[in-house]
Amino acid sequence: MHTQFVERHIRSLSIAKTCAELGARIRTVSYITGLEHNELVRLFFVDKHSAPRGRPPDSPEWYHQKATLIGKVEAAMVVAVYCRMRDLGFGPTDALVGGFKHYREQCNQSPRINFDRAFDLVCHTQGIWIADRPQLALATCPRCQSQHLTSLGERPSHHRPCPFCKLVKRYWYDKRVQATFPPRSQSVRLIVSVLVGRWLSDVGADAESPPRNARFRLAKVVSAAG
Numbered sequence: 001m002h003t004q005f006v007e008r009h010i011r012s013l014s015i016a017k018t019c020a021e022l023g024a025r026i027r028t029v030s031y032i033t034g035l036e037h038n039e040l041v042r043l044f045f046v047d048k049h050s051a052p053r054g055r056p057p058d059s060p061e062w063y064h065q066k067a068t069l070i071g072k073v074e075a076a077m078v079v080a081v082y083c084r085m086r087d088l089g090f091g092p093t094d095a096l097v098g099g100f101k102h103y104r105e106q107c108n109q110s111p112r113i114n115f116d117r118a119f120d121l122v123c124h125t126q127g128i129w130i131a132d133r134p135q136l137a138l139a140t141c142p143r144c145q146s147q148h149l150t151s152l153g154e155r156p157s158h159h160r161p162c163p164f165c166k167l168v169k170r171y172w173y174d175k176r177v178q179a180t181f182p183p184r185s186q187s188v189r190l191i192v193s194v195l196v197g198r199w200l201s202d203v204g205a206d207a208e209s210p211p212r213n214a215r216f217r218l219a220k221v222v223s224a225a226g
């Protein structure tokens with residue numbers, strides 16, 4: 001029994017170290033690992049000023065009121081990668097830490113989602129750690145089939161473009177969007193593999209669709225990814 005406790009504690013310390021290196025605030029690390037605030041400060045935040053400070057993220061408010069289009073797209077990427085890792089059998093902590101690392105490695109520019117935001121998004125879509133119940137959900141867009149974040153219970157509409165529909169519409173004339181998701185980049189590959197991969201197999205059949213069709217335009221971005 002004692003050995004199990006020691007092994008669990010060592011694993012918690014290892015996760016805490018990784019979270020601190022990823023830029024997590026002390027509160028976040030404490031929720032994820034269950035380690036006490038004072039122990040975390042003593043071991044990983046000796047210089048208290050190095051830890052992120054200020055008001056912690058409030059993702060439901062941020063997503064609906066403040067997030068940019070690119071922020072919404074990257075938020076969906078983070079949550080979708082987390083869900084994919086959970087589906088593969090990883091626990092919540094490994095899915096969050098591993099998924100965030102994967103997301104960060106794929107970004108061509110500074111990630112729009114920091115670790116605390118990723119933690120908060122996962123909490124509010126899964127109803128875990130700080131959240132008693134989910135307030136956000138991953139939904140599939142009926143227009144482009146991409147997974148994106150919505151309020152819990154909100155039904156995506158064919159008449160309401162999702163962030164990926166908007167991203168594709170803007171892609172060819174918005175330099176900032178192109179710089180964030182360059183053709184043939186890892187970030188576009190991540191969008192393709194995680195969010196729209198489900199229907200890639202029938203892109204060929206869709207290629208005859210009119211150019212104004214959202215799926216056709218998305219297919220063009222996807223095919224530019226090589």
Ligand SMILES: [Zn+2]
Nearest residue numbers: 141144162165
């Ligand atoms: Zn869409």
